[in-house]
Amino acid sequence: EIAGSDWSSDVCSSDLMSTSLLVEKMKKEAEKQGIEANIWAVGANEAKANGAKADVVLLGPQVRYLEATVKKEVAPTPAQLIDMRSYGRMDGAAVLKQAMDLIEEIGRASCRERV
Secondary structure (H helix, E strand, C coil): CCCEEEEEEEEEECCCCHHHHHHEEEEEEEECCCCCCEEEEEEEEHHHHHHCCCCCEEEEEHHHHHHHHHHHHHCCEEECCCCHHHHCCCHHHHHHHHHHHHHHHHHHHHHHHHH
């Protein structure tokens, strides 16, 4: 269960203005759902410096070409591209769910490793 937990997400892109709007929508949705979350946006060139502070790193679709590089730079923090449709619609609820689903998957994988 992710709801009510404390987690953080770093959203990286090349267009900080639109990404910042998406981050604000994600924050509002998290608050609405009672989820404690620390969500912020940085330029893709700042991913390495911020990845260790986050539970997940989400990448804007416009930096798809940097996906492999960013994943290596932020490892072991998982990184994933934001769904293009959700990003285009500035759907904070859908992108928040994407981040939470990624965190949940990490938790399941971590539990499997301990067994």
